[in-house]
Amino acid sequence: MGEPLPICYLNGEYLPLRDARISPLDRGFLYADGCYEVTPVFDGRPFRFQQHHDRLTRSLKEIRMADPLTHDQWRALYRELIARNRSNDGKPADLYIYVQVTRGAEFGRNHAPLPDVPRTVFAFAAPWPDGRQGWRENGLPAVTAQDTRWARCDIKSVSLLANVLLRQLAVDEGASECILLRDGQLTDSSASSVHVVIGGELRTPPYSWKLLPGTTRGVIEEVADKAGVKWRSVPVSEVELRGADEILLGAATREVQAVTSLDGRPVGTGKPGPVWRKLSDAFQAYKQEVAGTPW
Numbered sequence: 001m002g003e004p005l006p007i008c009y010l011n012g013e014y015l016p017l018r019d020a021r022i023s024p025l026d027r028g029f030l031y032a033d034g035c036y037e038v039t040p041v042f043d044g045r046p047f048r049f050q051q052h053h054d055r056l057t058r059s060l061k062e063i064r065m066a067d068p069l070t071h072d073q074w075r076a077l078y079r080e081l082i083a084r085n086r087s088n089d090g091k092p093a094d095l096y097i098y099v100q101v102t103r104g105a106e107f108g109r110n111h112a113p114l115p116d117v118p119r120t121v122f123a124f125a126a127p128w129p130d131g132r133q134g135w136r137e138n139g140l141p142a143v144t145a146q147d148t149r150w151a152r153c154d155i156k157s158v159s160l161l162a163n164v165l166l167r168q169l170a171v172d173e174g175a176s177e178c179i180l181l182r183d184g185q186l187t188d189s190s191a192s193s194v195h196v197v198i199g200g201e202l203r204t205p206p207y208s209w210k211l212l213p214g215t216t217r218g219v220i221e222e223v224a225d226k227a228g229v230k231w232r233s234v235p236v237s238e239v240e241l242r243g244a245d246e247i248l249l250g251a252a253t254r255e256v257q258a259v260t261s262l263d264g265r266p267v268g269t270g271k272p273g274p275v276w277r278k279l280s281d282a283f284q285a286y287k288q289e290v291a292g293t294p295w
């Protein structure tokens with residue numbers, strides 16, 4: 001991922017990211033007590049803003065926090081961050097916006113009661129990550145591991161230590177992602193939703209506490225309908241994962257990518273498959289369709 005863009009937002013102020021400071025007593029730092037979102041911005045327009053905003057509000061509610069900003073305040077924040085990080089030629093670049101809300105800092109360290117203190121709201125922008133040369137078009141390697149995350153993976157919490165260590169397993173093997181299994185069933189991956197294709201049908205594990213409800217998954221399911229690809233939310237066993245014709249990853253900064261090897265063995269033909277191609281084309285067409293429309 002590239003270096004972040006220079007201007008960030010912290011608690012009502014826009015300032016150089018290098019100068020941003022928070023208290024060491026912030027509960028985000030002490031307890032990972034907070035939530036986050038990563039939203040792509042194409043041609044200056046946030047993509048699926050509403051879905052990202054809804055998920056942030058839901059994640060916060062699940063950890064007993066009200067959203068500290070209104071919907072309109074979030075929109076203004078996104079607009080301002082995009083404008084202040086415009087490139088020198090003034091053209092809106094493709095980027096992503098990271099936002100994080102933590103419960104804030106009280107003077108001390110107490111698990112509970114949950115303090116009623118000002119929340120910490122932080123956001124920065126970064127260039128669109130191109131990823132490793134060739135992986136987007138030619139497919140990428142993935143590994144599998146037992147899902148060692150906590151029991152509320154539906155919350156987009158900043159408590160990401162398990163995800164970080166799982167992703168490192170992929171890096172150790174020269175792979176791009178670590179696909180997760182719990183009790184013999186596919187759940188998620190370290191930072192993307194996982195879909196399999198079996199007999200031409202796209203299958204994704206149902207929404208539950210075991211996985212993050214991906215915004216990209218929503219796009220993939222919508223464009224699958226347009227592209228005439230049948231899809232279902234159904235449990236996917238380890239055996240089905242390993243025998244799948246295609247395995248796809250979906251995430252805001254990946255869009256839809258093909259996994260062409262799993263634990264060193266080829267997936268299907270070992271090349272990105274026809275369902276990936278259809279969905280990837282339909283995804284790009286959808287992006288074009290919404291470009292420049294109100295958000």
Ligand SMILES: Cc1ncc(COP(=O)(O)O)c(C=O)c1O
Nearest residue numbers: 191192193212214215216251252
């Ligand atoms: C564990 C996990 N699953 C799935 C996703 C995909 O979510 P989205 O499509 O909203 O980026 C992410 C994204 O960060 C993730 O961390």
